[in-house]
Structure formats: C-alpha cells, structure tokens
Amino acid sequence: MMVDLLTLEGELLPSELERPKRVQSRSNRVAQTVMVARRVLEGEGAGALTVRRLAEEMNIQAPSLYKHFSCKTEVELALIEESMFDIGDVTHQALHESGDLSPIASLLTAYRTHCLSHPNLYRLATSGHFPRENLPEGLEAWAGNPWFVVTGDPSLAQALWSFAHGMVILELDDRYPPGSDLESTWRAGTVAFEQMVRN
Amino acid sequence: MMVDLLTLEGELLPSELERPKRVQSRSNRVAQTVMVARRVLEGEGAGALTVRRLAEEMNIQAPSLYKHFSCKTEVELALIEESMFDIGDVTHQALHESGDLSPIASLLTAYRTHCLSHPNLYRLATSGHFPRENLPEGLEAWAGNPWFVVTGDPSLAQALWSFAHGMVILELDDRYPPGSDLESTWRAGTVAFEQMVRN
DNA sequence: CTAATATGGCTAACGCTGTTAGCCATAACC
DNA sequence: GGTTATGGCTAACAGCGTTAGCCATATTAG
Numbered sequence: 001m002m003v004d005l006l007t008l009e010g011e012l013l014p015s016e017l018e019r020p021k022r023v024q025s026r027s028n029r030v031a032q033t034v035m036v037a038r039r040v041l042e043g044e045g046a047g048a049l050t051v052r053r054l055a056e057e058m059n060i061q062a063p064s065l066y067k068h069f070s071c072k073t074e075v076e077l078a079l080i081e082e083s084m085f086d087i088g089d090v091t092h093q094a095l096h097e098s099g100d101l102s103p104i105a106s107l108l109t110a111y112r113t114h115c116l117s118h119p120n121l122y123r124l125a126t127s128g129h130f131p132r133e134n135l136p137e138g139l140e141a142w143a144g145n146p147w148f149v150v151t152g153d154p155s156l157a158q159a160l161w162s163f164a165h166g167m168v169i170l171e172l173d174d175r176y177p178p179g180s181d182l183e184s185t186w187r188a189g190t191v192a193f194e195q196m197v198r199n
Numbered sequence: 200m201m202v203d204l205l206t207l208e209g210e211l212l213p214s215e216l217e218r219p220k221r222v223q224s225r226s227n228r229v230a231q232t233v234m235v236a237r238r239v240l241e242g243e244g245a246g247a248l249t250v251r252r253l254a255e256e257m258n259i260q261a262p263s264l265y266k267h268f269s270c271k272t273e274v275e276l277a278l279i280e281e282s283m284f285d286i287g288d289v290t291h292q293a294l295h296e297s298g299d300l301s302p303i304a305s306l307l308t309a310y311r312t313h314c315l316s317h318p319n320l321y322r323l324a325t326s327g328h329f330p331r332e333n334l335p336e337g338l339e340a341w342a343g344n345p346w347f348v349v350t351g352d353p354s355l356a357q358a359l360w361s362f363a364h365g366m367v368i369l370e371l372d373d374r375y376p377p378g379s380d381l382e383s384t385w386r387a388g389t390v391a392f393e394q395m396v397r398n
Numbered sequence: 399c400t401a402a403t404a405t406g407g408c409t410a411a412c413g414c415t416g417t418t419a420g421c422c423a424t425a426a427c428c
Numbered sequence: 429g430g431t432t433a434t435g436g437c438t439a440a441c442a443g444c445g446t447t448a449g450c451c452a453t454a455t456t457a458g
Contacts (some may be wrong), residue, residue, distance in 0.1 A: 166365025
C-alpha cells in the first residue's frame with residue numbers, strides 16, 4: 001500500500017487522499033433510478049429491490065429499465081458506490097471532530113452509528129463479491145484511509161477495520177446472544193487497538 | 200451470560216460446556232439430502248444450491264423433496280447447524296493443542312484455517328438472519344465458549360470473535376486491496392487482543 | 399388376512415425473478 | 429425532410445421456490 005506522508009502537528013501522519021470523482025455522470029433517468037432503488041432498499045430490504053418494483057416506482061414497465069442499465073447489478077453497483085462515498089465522508093469527518101475521544105474511538109463510533117442506521121445499504125455494499133474493477137479509481141483507498149490515519153500502520157488499519165466490520169455486520173444480523181452488552185464489547189475492542197498505537 | 204467456573208491449573212477458567220445433541224435424528228432420506236446439499240454448496244457455491252438441483256442429485260423430482268422438508272431454508276438450517284458443530288469442534292480442539300502458540304493465536308489460526316477452507320458453508324452459516332430459535336439448545340453457547348475461554352471476559356470474547364469473523368468474511372469476499380499482507384494483519388489483531396489478557 | 403393409513407414418489411402448474419426480442423412513437427441531427 | 433438515436437411498450441423465456449393433487453407401495457390396526 002503506497003501512501004504519501006506529511007507532517008502534521010509534529011507527527012508523521014498519512015496524508016488524507018483526495019475524494020475521488022465519479023467515473024461518468026449519470027443521466028436524469030439513471031440518477032432517478034438509483035434514488036428510487038436506494039429508497040426501496042433502505043426502506044424495505046434487499047427482497048424488495050426487484051427490477052419490476054423499481055419500474056413500478058417510476059411508472060414504467062420493467063424491460064424499459066434495460067434502456068438505462070445493462071443489468072440489475074449495475075443499479076446495485078451505483079448503490080455500493082454511494083454507500084462507500086457516504087461511509088468515507090462520515091469516517092473522514094470523524095477524524096476532524098474527535099471531540100474528547102481518541103481518534104480510534106471517534107472513528108469507530110462514527111462508523112458504527114452510520115452503518116447501523118443504513119443496514120440494508122451496508123449489507124449490500126459489504127457482502128458478497130466486491131466489484132472492485134467497476135468502482136471509481138481511488139475510491140477504495142480513499143474510503144479506507146481513515147483507518148490508516150488512526151493507526152499509522154497498514155496491518156493494524158486492516159485489523160481495526162475488520163473488527164469494526166465484524167461488529168457491525170454481526171450486530172445487524174442479530175448474531176450476538178440476546179442480552180449482550182455491545183457497548184462494552186465495542187469498548188473492549190477500542191481499548192485493544194488504542195493500546196497498540198500508544199506503544 | 201451465565202457461565203460456570205472451575206479451577207484449572209491454579210487459575211479460574213470458564214468450564215467447557217458440553218457439546219449439545221441434535222434436536223431430532225434425521226431419517227435416511229433427510230440425512231442424504233443434507234449430505235448432497237453440503238457437497239453441492241461447498242463445491243459450486245450458493246447459486247448452485249437449488250431445490251431442483253438437489254432433487255436431480257438424488258434422482259427424484261423437485262417437489263418430492265417437500266415430503267422431507269417443509270422448505271428450502273430447512274435444508275439450509277441443517278447445513279448451518281453442521282457448520283456450527285464443525286467450527287465448535289475445531290475451536291475447542293485448538294484450545295487443547297495450542298503448541299507453542301498463545302491460546303488466542305491458536306484459536307485464531309484454527310478458526311481462520313477451517314473457515315477459509317469451507318468458504319460457502321461459512322458464508323451460509325454466518326450471513327443474514329440467524330435462525331437462533333431453530334438450532335439445538337446450547338449450540339450457540341457451546342460454539343462460542345472457546346472465545347470466552349481464551350479471553351476470560353465476555354466483552355473481550357465477543358470483540359475477538361468479531362475481529363476474527365470480520366477478517367475471514369472480508370478475506371473470503373476478496374475485500375482487502377490486492378497485495379495486502381493478511382498474515383501481518385492477523386498478527387496485528389492477535390497481538391492487540393493478547394495484550395488485553397496479559398493485564 | 400384384510401382394510402385403513404401413512405410414506406414417498408410423480409406431473410402440472412402458479413407466481414415470482416432477471417432478462418431478451420421486437421415493435422413503435424417521438425426527438426435530435428445532417 | 430429524411431435518418432438515426434432515445435426510450436417507451438408487449439410478449440415471452442428460463443429458472444426459482446412452492447403447492448395441489450394423483451397414485452403405488454409399505455406399514456399398521458382390527
């Protein structure tokens with residue numbers, strides 16, 4: 001992982017990458033479809049996100065959508081891209097508004113709060129095959145950079161992100177035994193990684 | 200989380216729970232179906248696991264399967280149960296065969312190795328809605344116990360498991376940037392949690 | 399031993415999914 | 429003004445999980 005460095009507050013910190021641009025701008029109809037898709041997905045879950053349902057929401061017939069998209073996964077790709085931009089924005093912001101929290105705690109809190117409030121979008125964006133080739137260049141690196149910033153180490157960054165994703169996805173899927181004190185679990189993980197950057 | 204304690208090697212360690220029994224034994228045809236389902240799923244992925252395909256493998260017609268299962272998810276439930284037993288066995292064994300590794304390192308290594316070598320079964324067992332109500336009583340607690348044993352604390356146990364699951368599922372879905380040094384990432388996470396139990 | 403019942407196959411079909419082919423009206427362009 | 433691209437439409441296909449209903453065999457009850 002190649003990363004530029006700059007001096008910030010006397011410490012060597014990874015520079016913040018530039019927010020990438022979308023590959024190609026969307027036509028009106030495409031943008032509208034993605035909007036509708038997002039609303040349906042977030043409101044009613046992946047099961048409701050069907051081609052016919054999207055068409056119905058736009059008052060056209062299902063096959064007409066194929067004049068704008070080559071397949072359903074292309075719509076989902078747009079949603080994944082939006083989700084990654086959103087998460088990137090939220091996590092970058094958490095770096096600048098840590099308050100009295102440690103950078104790691106701030107990042108984790110922001111990540112958890114945002115992702116849990118967009119469960120279906122998060123699941124879509126983080127489960128199954130990752131369409132790396134069809135995403136804007138630099139998006140993945142930009143979205144992942146905050147994890148590197150707060151740890152200062154690529155391996156620790158990935159480990160921290162893995163912990164955060166595991167927590168979120170398991171919480172979303174109701175995977176922890178009933179009555180689990182997840183606040184405490186987040187705290188335990190936070191401390192574990194905080195201890196790693198102090199040394 | 201209520202856990203019995205016993206004295207082991209001078210330390211207070213959580214007792215190992217008893218391996219639960221299956222709720223009801225399977226008829227021949229049911230057992231055969233689950234076997235076939237597992238083979239198809241592991242060999243060709245979730246997309247190949249269709250009712251018609253299962254029937255074809257057994258030389259019967261698709262609707263005939265409904266004489267043995269009320270729905271497809273019941274077959275998947277059996278696979279989830281098997282997967283949890285397998286993972287539980289592997290992780291419990293890792294506790295007794297740590298070698299020169301720390302208990303945490305041993306557990307994580309065993310978990311990673313096993314889960315990565317059964318990708319489709321792991322995805323099925325750990326993604327989406329968790330059918331807690333339809334699993335054998337005690338299975339969840341038994342399978343989760345090793346995480347508690349190596350940490351000595353429920354919150355730390357859940358945090359460690361979340362890290363491990365995040366790592367495995369993200370690795371399975373090819374979610375880490377190409378060229379990532381995942382060995383190093385596992386090591387970083389391992390150290391982070393090991394440091395938490397020393398203190 | 400016979401009659402009733404349960405077991406486990408079968409075919410046909412339904413409603414849903416994503417998707418394709420092909421037709422046609424309007425809009426834009428040389 | 430003729431040509432082409434845009435973006436609708438209907439009809440239809442294959443595959444999905446699933447249901448209804450029929451029927452032969454196996455098991456059990458009287």
